[in-house]
Amino acid sequence: MVGRAPAFVTTALPFIVVGAFWEIVAHLQLFPARLFPSLETVASTFVRLTVSGMLPQHAAGTVLRLACGFALAAIVGVAVGIAMGRWRLAEDLALPLVSMGAPIPGIAYAPLFLLWFGLGNVSTILLVGFVSAFPIIFNTWTGVKAVKDVWVRAALAMGADDRRLFHKVIVPGALPHILTGLRLGLAQAWRILIGVEMLAAVPWGLGWMIFGAREFLNTDVMLAGVVVIGAIGLGLEKGVFKRLEDFTVVRWGMMT
Amino acid sequence: MSALPDRARSLRRLLTSLLLAAAVYEGLARSGAFAPALLPTIATVARALFDGVLDGTLPAHALSTLYRVLIGLALAIAIALPLGIGMGRYRPIESFFLPLASALMPIPSLAWVPLFILWFGLGNATAIGIVCYAAIFPMLINAWSGVRAVNPLWLRVGSAMGAGERTLFWKVIVPGSLPFLLAGLRQAFLRAWIAVVGAEMLAASDWGLGWVIFDAKEFLKADVMLAALAVIGLIGFAFERLVFGALERLTVERWGMLRAGKG
Numbered sequence: 157m158v159g160r161a162p163a164f165v166t167t168a169l170p171f172i173v174v175g176a177f178w179e180i181v182a183h184l185q186l187f188p189a190r191l192f193p194s195l196e197t198v199a200s201t202f203v204r205l206t207v208s209g210m211l212p213q214h215a216a217g218t219v220l221r222l223a224c225g226f227a228l229a230a231i232v233g234v235a236v237g238i239a240m241g242r243w244r245l246a247e248d249l250a251l252p253l254v255s256m257g258a259p260i261p262g263i264a265y266a267p268l269f270l271l272w273f274g275l276g277n278v279s280t281i282l283l284v285g286f287v288s289a290f291p292i293i294f295n296t297w298t299g300v301k302a303v304k305d306v307w308v309r310a311a312l313a314m315g316a317d318d319r320r321l322f323h324k325v326i327v328p329g330a331l332p333h334i335l336t337g338l339r340l341g342l343a344q345a346w347r348i349l350i351g352v353e354m355l356a357a358v359p360w361g362l363g364w365m366i367f368g369a370r371e372f373l374n375t376d377v378m379l380a381g382v383v384v385i386g387a388i389g390l391g392l393e394k395g396v397f398k399r400l401e402d403f404t405v406v407r408w409g410m411m412t
Numbered sequence: 413m414s415a416l417p418d419r420a421r422s423l424r425r426l427l428t429s430l431l432l433a434a435a436v437y438e439g440l441a442r443s444g445a446f447a448p449a450l451l452p453t454i455a456t457v458a459r460a461l462f463d464g465v466l467d468g469t470l471p472a473h474a475l476s477t478l479y480r481v482l483i484g485l486a487l488a489i490a491i492a493l494p495l496g497i498g499m500g501r502y503r504p505i506e507s508f509f510l511p512l513a514s515a516l517m518p519i520p521s522l523a524w525v526p527l528f529i530l531w532f533g534l535g536n537a538t539a540i541g542i543v544c545y546a547a548i549f550p551m552l553i554n555a556w557s558g559v560r561a562v563n564p565l566w567l568r569v570g571s572a573m574g575a576g577e578r579t580l581f582w583k584v585i586v587p588g589s590l591p592f593l594l595a596g597l598r599q600a601f602l603r604a605w606i607a608v609v610g611a612e613m614l615a616a617s618d619w620g621l622g623w624v625i626f627d628a629k630e631f632l633k634a635d636v637m638l639a640a641l642a643v644i645g646l647i648g649f650a651f652e653r654l655v656f657g658a659l660e661r662l663t664v665e666r667w668g669m670l671r672a673g674k675g
Contacts, residue, residue: 171515259649262606263613264625348522351525355614370529386516389517390514
């Protein structure tokens, strides 16, 4: 993403400058230390919570919830998207609903889901799945529609049956779009999951942890949590999908 | 967007699908399998919407939500636009701010809510701060890549014809990167719209559509919730189609800069 191979120093410099600035403000005690902790406090809290196993457990809860919700969205979303791309009837019926539902911010549904499915995991996972399904459906549908007609006709002329056509032509042909959809869906899921965890009072989760820390003015716990949230977000962005793309569409020469 | 010739078909399928969905919903709501307080009939929701609009509460809530979004968005633009353009034009600015932006971007805006509540208290300041955070990154990244995408040939032609730095900026760089800037604005609004609803729920103040939905949960008023959801969807849709659509048509589309098949 950053491009142009930056040397280690140029990448580290801005963080050092901002960190130094933060330290100066914190140590001058311009704000109460409880609200504006110094970096060493945050770091020691981070270590303390990691060693005691709290932080990893919260993080595991969040990641597990994300994985479940996203898996749900991926299965349903890709299935619906392919159906919409292949059959006119499915397209006619589903497209208006999908395009009307997509612009409503997912988190606005949160209280409704809580009312319907109760506080806790079920609501959170369903909501995350629901929200991230939209971009997946859209992109899968576009992808299936974008499969070149010539490919389909060539495969048919060479005697491919429906199944083979589907597995060998349509799915690989639509894959770049599907992967884009999955990536967008995951980003969307991640963006609201933390908020939903705060609302849904789940037993373990980073969102709940940082929201609960508010009651005790534990700003250091919040900041440690935010760091972990950022690290997971970065990992999702760089680690998961980049790898998957390199492995499939880039290797097949469909995307660079 | 879809091709124009089958406009009639798209209208027909819109109606069919909406009617079908409404019928299924109505059937579920009336079947009595779920409590009516949790799954109100469409008539009840329409009534709640109507009442809310008539007694002026829903418009008032919508206005305070819009106020937060627009102020936050304006702040984000005021920060991100100069910074993004600066990053696109000057290497040192780019190498300083890009790593920071890449590190902050993966943190969802709602993760800052608890911290902002402690720092700024419940209410407007927190909501506006969250909106601003959510909107800054799409704007920044788009401004940055937009400026970098300006054809260097145009810049050289401009300078060859004697344009100064200022003229170059206003006549070449800004119009040249405008498609990106508008795309950034669009994304920024979408993110801001999500963030404001979440922030209003968590940092409950007394006004705002997010707060209405959250508050309605306490009283099991699913009809009020659905009515507020409809308003949220409608405003989002109106901005997306009317405001940004018009902006694009008036500028980049008229200048013939937008490629066909935008995502």
